[in-house]
Amino acid sequence: MSLSDYEDATRTPREQLQGPAELPITLSFNDTAYASVLATPETLEHWAIGFAFSEGMITRASQVSNITTDRLRHGVRVRLDVPTHIERLAGERRRVTSASSSCGRCGSAEEAQMMEGLQRLPASAPPPPAQLGKALEQLSAAGQPGLHMALGFDNEGRWLASGVDIGRHNALDKLIGASLMESFRISMVLLSSRCSLELVQKTVRAGISTLATLSHPSTLAVDIARLCALNLICCHRGRRLSLLSSG
Numbered sequence: 001m002s003l004s005d006y007e008d009a010t011r012t013p014r015e016q017l018q019g020p021a022e023l024p025i026t027l028s029f030n031d032t033a034y035a036s037v038l039a040t041p042e043t044l045e046h047w048a049i050g051f052a053f054s055e056g057m058i059t060r061a062s063q064v065s066n067i068t069t070d071r072l073r074h075g076v077r078v079r080l081d082v083p084t085h086i087e088r089l090a091g092e093r094r095r096v097t098s099a100s101s102s103c104g105r106c107g108s109a110e111e112a113q114m115m116e117g118l119q120r121l122p123a124s125a126p127p128p129p130a131q132l133g134k135a136l137e138q139l140s141a142a143g144q145p146g147l148h149m150a151l152g153f154d155n156e157g158r159w160l161a162s163g164v165d166i167g168r169h170n171a172l173d174k175l176i177g178a179s180l181m182e183s184f185r186i187s188m189v190l191l192s193s194r195c196s197l198e199l200v201q202k203t204v205r206a207g208i209s210t211l212a213t214l215s216h217p218s219t220l221a222v223d224i225a226r227l228c229a230l231n232l233i234c235c236h237r238g239r240r241l242s243l244l245s246s247g
Contacts, residue, residue, distance in 0.1 A: 018145045018146065019145070019146050020040055020144070020145070020146040020147045020166050021040050021041055021042075021166075022038055022039070022040060022166050023038070023039065023040075023041045023074070023075040023076055024036050024037075024038060024072075024074055024075030024076075025037050025038070025039045025041065025044060025047070025075055025076050025077075025078060026072070026075065026076070026077045026078070027048055027051060027052070027077075027078050027080070028077060028078070028079045028080070028090075029052075029057065029079075029080050029082050029086055029087045029090035030079070030080075030081060030082060030084075030087040031087075032087050032090045032091045032094070033077075033094065034055075034057070034090045034093075034094045034095065035051075035055075035094065035095040036075075036095075037051075037167065037170060038166070038167065039165055039166065039167055039170045040147065040164065040165045040166045040167075040170070041076055042164070042165075043163070043164075043174050043177075043178070044069055044076065044078050045067045045069075045078070045177070045181070046163065046173075046174040046175075046177035046178045046181060047078070047163075047165070047170055047173050047174045047177055048067060048078040048080055048177065049061050049064065049067075049080075049176075049177035049180050049181055050163075050172070050173030050174055050175065050176035050177030050178075050180065050202075051170075051173045051177070052064070052080060053176060053177070053180060053205070053206070054116075054117070054173060054176065054198075054201070054202040054205055054206075055093075055116060056116040056117055056205075057082075057086060057089060057090060057093075058080075058082070058086065060180065061177075061180040061181045063082060063083065063086065064080045064081060064082055065081045065082070066080075066081040067079070067080055067081070068081075115201065115224075116201065116205065117201065117204065117205030118201060118204055118205070118224065118227075118228055119204060119205075119228065120227070120228055120229050121204060121207065121209055121228055121229045121230055121247055122209070122229075122247070123229065123247045124187075124209035124210070124229075124231060124247040125231075125246075125247070126210060126231040126233065126243055126246055126247075127153075127157065127187075127188055127210055127231075129241055131153075131157035132188075132190075132212060132233065132235070132241060134157060135151060135153060135157065135159075135188070135190045135212070136190070136235060136238045138151060138159060139151055139190055139192055139214075140238070142162065143192065144164060146166065147164050147165065147166055147171075148164070148165060148166065148167065148168040148170075148171045148191070148192050148193050149162055149163070149164050149171055149191070149192045150162065150163040150164075150168070150171040150172040150174070150175040150189055150190070150191050150192075151175075151189065151190045151191075152175050152178075152179065152184075152186040152188070152189055152208075153186070153187060153188045153189075153190070154184075154185070154186070154187050154188075155187045157188075160179070160184050160186060161175060161178045161179065161182070161184070162175065163175030163176075163177075163178065168191060168192070168193035168194075168199065169198055169199060169202065171191070171192075172189065172191065172199060172202050172203070173202065175189065176202060176206045179206070185207075186206070186208050187208065187209055187210060188208070188209070188210040188211075188212065188231075189203060189208055189210070189211050189212070190212045190213075190235075191211070191212070191213045191214065192214055193213060193214060193215060194213060194214070194215035194216055194217065194218075195211065195213040195215075195216075195217035195218065195221045195232070195234075196217070196218050196220075196221055197218065197220050197221050197224060199211065199213070199221065200217075200221045200224050200225050200228070200230060200232070201224070203230060204224075204225075204228045204230055209230070209231055209247060210230070210231035210232075210233065211225070211230060211231070211232055211233070212232075212233040212234075212235055213232075213233070213234060213235065214235050214236075214237050214238070215234070215236075215237065216234055217232060217234060217244060222244050222245060225244065225245035226244075226245040229245075229246070229247040230245055230247065231243070231245065231246050231247055232244045232245040232246075
């Protein structure tokens with residue numbers, strides 16, 4: 001293969017390329033900066049609520065009285081107006097380093113924070129394969145270049161909402177945040193990615209009974225899913241379905 005075999009896009013203006021947007025996003029509770037992630041700067045209110053919930057900083061969306069978004073020099077700050085005790089907790093548990101779009105738990109100060117909100121879920125049967133097959137078709141049809149998707153469904157397999165982001169954990173936070181802000185209950189999430197621990201943690205904390213991912217979960221994700229009675233399904237990119245954990 002030679003350079004002449006490439007489509008030459010080296011001089012194409014970046015705004016004409018199909019790559020997704022990505023910016024540093026900083027979450028603050030009142031004036032206390034808590035964490036920064038690399039994320040797609042859309043539906044950041046949903047992301048902020050979902051991330052704050054997954055971190056155990058809030059238990060319901062109504063604890064946030066206002067959300068404001070400000071441009072910084074290189075990124076965006078999302079400020080949640082919260083009671084003083086939540087801001088104090090944020091100060092005590094703020095991330096020691098920034099999180100990246102590859103791992104939503106990077107920078108946790110203590111191991112216990114990685115397990116925040118884990119519980120044993122109520123017994124629940126996994127969805128019928130045909131229902132999951134339709135969800136996979138919807139994921140394929142809705143896919144966007146360079147972006148991960150988290151699709152939420154109800155018990156009957158009806159699509160409820162989607163979270164979209166360059167980071168798979170951000171996409172899930174956006175979906176969970178939407179469910180908290182708009183008061184709908186998710187029974188199954190389908191993720192366009194592999195599955196690592198933080199995705200199981202976020203799903204379990206949100207009380208979602210089934211998590212399906214396109215690619216293999218980590219061994220730790222499987223262990224924790226089994227302890228929590230989460231229905232964890234590997235879809236092998238639509239080729240076959242493997243039930244790795246069940247309720």
